[in-house]
Every structure is written in C-alpha cells, then in structure tokens.
Amino acid sequence: VPLSERRVSHAQLLAYGVPVFGIAYLLFFLQFYFLKFATDVLLLSPVVVGALFSLAKLWDGVNGPLIGSWSDRSRSRFGRRRPFLLAALPFLVVGFVMLWTMPHALEGNGLIAWIAVALFIFYTAFDLYTLPHAALGAELSRDPHQRTRLFAVRQMSFTVGMLLAFGAIQVAMNAEDPRSTTAALAIPAALVAVVLLAIPPLVLREPDVEGE
Secondary structure, three states, rough: OOHHHHHOHHHHHHHOOOOHHHHHHHHHHHHHHHHHHHHHHHOOOHHHHHHHHHHHHHHHHHHHHHHHHHHHHOOOOOOOOHHHHHHHHHHHHHHHHHHOOOOOOHHHHHHHHHHHHHHHHHHHHHHHHHHHHHHHHOOOOHHEEEEEEEEHHHHHHHHHHHHHHHHHHHHHHHHOHHHHHHHHHHHHHHHHHHHHHHHHHHHOOOOOOOOO
C-alpha cells in the first residue's frame, strides 16, 4: 500500500506516541528541578549551574542538526531511524542517573566536571532519540490526517510525562533527605522510561520510504 494511502492502526498510534511520556518525564524533571537541587542540595553557585546548562544547550543546538542529517543519510537493514532510537537508550539512563547519584565525596571542580559530562551525555542521547523518532512518525504515512493523529498522540503523551515530572519534583522537594529521595526516584524512572522508549523501534515496522 502506498504511504499516501496507508492508514495508521490504533496499535501503531499507541506504540509510536504513548512511550514518549518516558522521555518527557526525564527532560522536565531535569529542567525544572536540577537548578534547585544543585544549589540547595549540592551547594553549587547558581551562576555555575546556569553556565553548565547554557553550554549544554549550546551543544544541543550544534548536535541536533548533525544527528538529524546523520539519521536522514543512514542506511541499514534495520532502517534509518530504529538504530538511532535503540542506541540512545543506554546513554539516556547513564546521563540521567549520573545527574542525581554523584558520589557524596565529590565536590568543587570534580563535581562540576561530573555534572558537565552527565549533561553532555543526556542531551546528546535526548537528540539521538527524539529527532529520529519525529522523523519516523512523519514516514509512517504521507496522509496529513494520519500524521496529525500520530503527532497528536505523541504530544498528549509528552504532556503527561511533563505532569508526572512535576508531581515527582514535589515529592523530592518535600523530602527530609532530598538527595537520597531524588536518587530513589531517578533510577527507577530512568529504567522504566527506556523500557517504554524501546517499544517504537522494536514494535513498529519502518517503511521503505525510498521504495514508495
């Protein structure tokens, strides 16, 4: 069936869109809580933490187009997008967990370097997953209505992940021991997220776009 006439099934909609709440949770938990965590718990200067995030965002701006172009030009028997989606998963876990479980003895420049490396890993993995994932959605059908359905489910799931992250942040902020509580939240969340995020590349059949 030509892509222009291909209807996306409910199973494809769920497999493509729903797992996205996992990566949204990780992203928003980091973006909305790490500054407070780093300044109040790790006792780092807000200027230092802000500079680290600025560098991470700068890298994100450089890294994104490179990964997008690489994904568009790649060829393998597994497809163009799925190898990127699967490759991103271990790095998402490592980068996210590193940010919340640094050794207690680490301080000063060593702590700053740890955070910088963790942010670099996380944002690289985030682009490595989200950019090919968005491209995969556009390739599952050329029908604008079907694409709208796919990206609507994706966006709704992304919003759910954001709301769950806000709930977890409230738990961490109200904890008596925020460092231990945050670590206890981070590790299971990262593992659950990557299991969910493995669903699209493992379940969805990547269409042969060039052959259509």
